[in-house]
Amino acid sequence: MAIQPVKGLWWNEPLHRMELIWIFIAFLWGVVMFSAMIYWHIAGQQNLSNEAYRIDPEVFAAKAEAMTEQYQIGEEGDTGVPVVHPPPGSDVYMIARLWEWWPVLEFEKGQSYRLHLSSMDWQHGFSLQPVNINVQVHPNYDLVLTITPDEAGEYTVVCNEFCGIGHHTMVGKIRVVEKQ
Amino acid sequence: MSAGALEGALALPEEKYRVCPDTGLRVYAKAETLIKANAVVAVVFLAVGGLFGLLVALTRWPAVHLLPAEWFYTVLTAHGAAVLLFWVIFFEMAILYFASAVLLNCRLATPKFAWFGFILMVVGSLMATVAVLQGESSVMFTSYVPMKAAPHFYLGLILFAVGALVGCIVFFGTLVIAKEEKTYEGSVPLVTFGAITAAIIAVFTIASGAIILVPTFLWSVGYISNIDTLTYKLVWWAMGHSSQQINVSAHVAVWYAIAALVLGAKPLSEKVSRTAFLLYILFLQLASAHHLLAEPGISSEWKVFNTSYAIYLAVLGSMIHGMSLPGAIEAAQRRRGFNKGIFGWLRQAPWGNPAFSGMFMSLVLFGFLGGISGVVLGTEQINLLMHNTLYVPGHFHATVVAGTTLAFMAITYLVIPLIFRREVIWPAVARWQPYIFGIGVAGISLFMMGAGTLGVARRHWDITFSDSIFTFDYPGTAFLMMGLNGISAILAAIGGLMYVVVVVGSILFGKVRDEAAVKANPIVAPGGAVSAYGSEGTLKLPGTIVLVSVFFMAFVLYYFINWKFLSEVWPLS
Numbered sequence: 001m002a003i004q005p006v007k008g009l010w011w012n013e014p015l016h017r018m019e020l021i022w023i024f025i026a027f028l029w030g031v032v033m034f035s036a037m038i039y040w041h042i043a044g045q046q047n048l049s050n051e052a053y054r055i056d057p058e059v060f061a062a063k064a065e066a067m068t069e070q071y072q073i074g075e076e077g078d079t080g081v082p083v084v085h086p087p088p089g090s091d092v093y094m095i096a097r098l099w100e101w102w103p104v105l106e107f108e109k110g111q112s113y114r115l116h117l118s119s120m121d122w123q124h125g126f127s128l129q130p131v132n133i134n135v136q137v138h139p140n141y142d143l144v145l146t147i148t149p150d151e152a153g154e155y156t157v158v159c160n161e162f163c164g165i166g167h168h169t170m171v172g173k174i175r176v177v178e179k180q
Numbered sequence: 181m182s183a184g185a186l187e188g189a190l191a192l193p194e195e196k197y198r199v200c201p202d203t204g205l206r207v208y209a210k211a212e213t214l215i216k217a218n219a220v221v222a223v224v225f226l227a228v229g230g231l232f233g234l235l236v237a238l239t240r241w242p243a244v245h246l247l248p249a250e251w252f253y254t255v256l257t258a259h260g261a262a263v264l265l266f267w268v269i270f271f272e273m274a275i276l277y278f279a280s281a282v283l284l285n286c287r288l289a290t291p292k293f294a295w296f297g298f299i300l301m302v303v304g305s306l307m308a309t310v311a312v313l314q315g316e317s318s319v320m321f322t323s324y325v326p327m328k329a330a331p332h333f334y335l336g337l338i339l340f341a342v343g344a345l346v347g348c349i350v351f352f353g354t355l356v357i358a359k360e361e362k363t364y365e366g367s368v369p370l371v372t373f374g375a376i377t378a379a380i381i382a383v384f385t386i387a388s389g390a391i392i393l394v395p396t397f398l399w400s401v402g403y404i405s406n407i408d409t410l411t412y413k414l415v416w417w418a419m420g421h422s423s424q425q426i427n428v429s430a431h432v433a434v435w436y437a438i439a440a441l442v443l444g445a446k447p448l449s450e451k452v453s454r455t456a457f458l459l460y461i462l463f464l465q466l467a468s469a470h471h472l473l474a475e476p477g478i479s480s481e482w483k484v485f486n487t488s489y490a491i492y493l494a495v496l497g498s499m500i501h502g503m504s505l506p507g508a509i510e511a512a513q514r515r516r517g518f519n520k521g522i523f524g525w526l527r528q529a530p531w532g533n534p535a536f537s538g539m540f541m542s543l544v545l546f547g548f549l550g551g552i553s554g555v556v557l558g559t560e561q562i563n564l565l566m567h568n569t570l571y572v573p574g575h576f577h578a579t580v581v582a583g584t585t586l587a588f589m590a591i592t593y594l595v596i597p598l599i600f601r602r603e604v605i606w607p608a609v610a611r612w613q614p615y616i617f618g619i620g621v622a623g624i625s626l627f628m629m630g631a632g633t634l635g636v637a638r639r640h641w642d643i644t645f646s647d648s649i650f651t652f653d654y655p656g657t658a659f660l661m662m663g664l665n666g667i668s669a670i671l672a673a674i675g676g677l678m679y680v681v682v683v684v685g686s687i688l689f690g691k692v693r694d695e696a697a698v699k700a701n702p703i704v705a706p707g708g709a710v711s712a713y714g715s716e717g718t719l720k721l722p723g724t725i726v727l728v729s730v731f732f733m734a735f736v737l738y739y740f741i742n743w744k745f746l747s748e749v750w751p752l753s
Binding site: 011049141145161172 | 203249250327367369371408410439441445448451453473475476480484488496499504507555561565566635638641643647652721736739747750751
């Protein structure tokens with residue numbers, strides 16, 4: 001009875017064979033799952049970068065604005081969010097702030113970009129749909145992801161970290177076009 | 181118990197107790213009153229928090245979209261605080277006092293100090309709830325900085341935590357008294373061992389909470405200028421996730437207690453079950469990392485080691501309990517003669533007893549839905565697919581609601597006759613309650629996980645983005661999932677209401693459980709309480725082997741499917 005005190009040397013009792021086998025299988029499965037994460041770092045294509053820097057929001061914003069000024073190709077939406085087509089392989093910046101992702105980015109399919117993400121105010125959640133890549137965006141931290149879009153189309157950045165009353169209106173865009 | 185008079189003379193004069201006619205255990209009046217008080221406040225918070233939960237689900241059902249945005253975020257914050265913190269922790273205080281004072285035949289240490297803790301908890305929980313409902317603290321359960329809540333929100337949580345710490349100290353003190361006054365022989369019962377596990381993790385949890393909430397409170401009143409967002413998350417989750425591990429330890433202890441009381445079940449091996457609890461103490465706390473897998477500035481080595489509880493050693497503990505519990509039930513049933521075929525013991529289990537049916541559903545749903553999804557979600561790279569999507573609440577509703585809450589509801593059907601000394605009113609309602617609640621919660625968990633797999637964001641008022649400058653449509657299936665989630669939430673709310681009605685009704689109007697009622701309607705399995713300890717190792721348990729094999733195959737299959745999903749997203753490094 002599990003609700004009664006246990007007398008005697010219970011720690012010396014032999015184990016049920018079924019229990020031993022199950023413990024062995026469960027432990028082995030743990031080792032497999034542990035190894036799977038390490039294996040994916042070696043052979044897998046999708047790993048979250050360890051590259052991040054401390055940065056002042058103003059500094060980050062200045063970089064994003066400089067990039068936008070240099071590579072802007074148009075505007076979108078009622079508020080005229082700039083659309084930026086940065087050169088493949090370059091450092092690309094996306095600002096998260098209450099309540100927008102700025103600017104709209106245009107990438108070329110099959111090219112790699114160093115995408116920098118940081119917040120100007122509270123925490124935000126970068127949720128790229130419908131690919132379903134979800135990472136957290138902090139103020140004062142510059143997260144650098146090297147991404148390689150492998151399919152052309154229009155992608156949406158939804159904010160999935162609660163950031164106040166306008167949270168559900170915080171939507172941005174990333175476009176992927178054929179290689180130019 | 182014939183020695184009652186003698187024992188009464190040995191106890192301190194002011195300590196009144198009665199001998200429980202069901203179990204033969206001594207129940208001290210002061211411990212009993214504290215158990216009752218904590219359980220009652222817990223149920224009140226469950227009722228209020230459950231209602232908030234229903235409002236959240238109905239708002240997230242796009243066709244209904246009940247609340248306006250501002251209310252939605254307020255109610256969502258209140259829902260988390262009321263049920264995830266207040267309901268479970270008040271109930272856990274009752275469990276701690278039960279597992280120490282009652283199971284060990286002992287008076288409670290420093291009852292006045294315990295009341296002081298209780299009052300702190302009540303004041304703190306009310307203060308935080310009021311702060312949220314005033315509307316200036318809609319910061320969600322997690323209250324991530326630099327989003328700021330009103331100072332009394334943090335202060336309320338701090339008072340609540342200090343009160344809970346007092347409860348843990350009283351619990352440990354009672355263990356010392358029981359040992360000192362030799363109120364039991366041998367080692368503490370397994371259920372008490374599980375409660376000790378919960379209390380040790382609780383101390384770690386509350387310490388982490390103090391480390392982060394005290395500075396955050398000072399920041400909210402202006403004495404500290406800045407709190408680092410990553411540090412906050414690391415330490416906050418050492419509280420936030422560990423408090424869920426208190427729940428796991430507590431509800432596993434409750435599973436063992438119900439199996440013992442209803443069926444006279446003994447653990448297959450005390451050594452194995454206790455080692456499994458020990459693994460919880462040693463490794464569960466690493467799980468703060470589950471919430472940091474998608475964060476910048478943390479190395480993969482740290483993430484891999486911590487998110488896996490050092491090679492999944494805490495998962496090993498749960499998998500051991502997952503075999504040991506059905507094994508104990510099967511062994512007890514076979515001993516009672518239910519030996520037909522592989523599953524005869526299961527078919528002839530007391531499915532009409534809400535304590536048993538609730539416990540068994542809690543076990544199955546926690547393992548299959550909560551456990552498997554938790555490991556997958558906590559895999560470093562796979563987390564990228566699910567971080568902050570509805571998959572996350574889907575997972576933890578399977579663990580905390582289908583697992584913890586359902587287990588606590590189940591044991592309530594034993595607490596009412598054993599502690600409140602009342603018969604459960606409306607047995608038919610009680611009989612159906614665990615099924616309706618369990619199926620509802622299973623639906624909530626599955627459909628939120630489904631929507632999350634399709635990318636739907638959690639804590640989001642409008643997934644049609646009607647006020648945004650850019651448009652986006654989640655897949656149609658996601659909308660279907662949100663509708664089914666709403667329907668499941670209604671079902672769960674009905675089950676929750678049935679629970680509250682039966683509990684409150686029984687406590688207020690239930691027939692007093694006298695000697696005649698004890699004979700007519702025994703709570704404790706015949707021969708159960710009097711059977712001596714002994715290993716069940718000689719029995720064959722084919723049913724349990726089939727059950728754990730099915731579980732293992734589901735686990736492996738679902739795990740690798742998610743790696744396949746991951747391999748299909750954009751390469752990133």
